[in-house]
Amino acid sequence: MLLHIPGVLGGDDLAECRAALRDAAWTDGRGTAGFLSAPVKHNAQLHWQDPVAIRLGELVRARLEQSPLFLSAALPAAILPPLFNRYAGGDYYGPHIDGALRPIDGTNRRIRTDLSITVMLSDPAGYDGGELVIEDLLGGRTIKLPAGDAIVYPANTIHEVTPVTRGERLAAFTWIQSVVRDDADRQLLFEFDAALQKLPSGAEADGARLQLTNLYHRLLRRWAEL
Ligand code: NI
Numbered sequence: 001m002l003l004h005i006p007g008v009l010g011g012d013d014l015a016e017c018r019a020a021l022r023d024a025a026w027t028d029g030r031g032t033a034g035f036l037s038a039p040v041k042h043n044a045q046l047h048w049q050d051p052v053a054i055r056l057g058e059l060v061r062a063r064l065e066q067s068p069l070f071l072s073a074a075l076p077a078a079i080l081p082p083l084f085n086r087y088a089g090g091d092y093y094g095p096h097i098d099g100a101l102r103p104i105d106g107t108n109r110r111i112r113t114d115l116s117i118t119v120m121l122s123d124p125a126g127y128d129g130g131e132l133v134i135e136d137l138l139g140g141r142t143i144k145l146p147a148g149d150a151i152v153y154p155a156n157t158i159h160e161v162t163p164v165t166r167g168e169r170l171a172a173f174t175w176i177q178s179v180v181r182d183d184a185d186r187q188l189l190f191e192f193d194a195a196l197q198k199l200p201s202g203a204e205a206d207g208a209r210l211q212l213t214n215l216y217h218r219l220l221r222r223w224a225e226l
Pocket of ligand 1: 098
């Protein structure tokens with residue numbers, strides 16, 4: 001499931017992120033790439049131990065955890081601390097995959113990457129290129145979103161970021177292990193929840209709401225892994 005989540009970050013959040021990232025200690029993005037990805041990765045990232053990355057990462061994670069749409073869609077069991085990247089001057093990240101397992105930096109634990117998420121920090125009018133392209137059976141879905149918006153997509157896809165030929169593209173990104181491992185099962189629950197939210201309020205619908213909520217939780221109980 002590909003899901004666009006508008007307004008994860010507000011105007012003040014974006015201003016804080018951009019100000020802190022302006023003079024941040026950017027490093028070569030290849031530092032975190034696997035052997036297949038490194039040759040096609042040309043961008044800059046903040047190290048996970050960078051105090052700016054830690055502070056802004058906590059902000060982004062808190063905003064995600066406040067988003068009902070994100071929580072309903074991702075059913076997160078674990079969210080890695082978000083990282084930050086910058087594409088400018090022709091930077092790109094060619095077609096690649098995200099590994100199935102990722103370390104929780106600073107620990108000896110790992111998560112299974114069910115979902116990838118990118119939160120846009122730059123106004124799309126401020127740069128050319130820099131589209132996220134996610135391959136599917138139609139060829140590829142091209143995504144360019146307003147600042148503050150997020151895209152959630154299955155981490156098992158081949159995807160790329162096209163060259164940024166003007167301006168600068170800043171983004172936060174991370175991975176999520178979901179309580180529900182299977183993308184189709186998780187999507188069914190998401191659509192079920194969205195339909196539940198559309199039930200009219202009032203006593204007349206309360207019986208149906210209770211029954212349907214029970215069915216939602218019965219499916220979640222069937223599929224959940226903790
Ligand atoms: Ni990737």
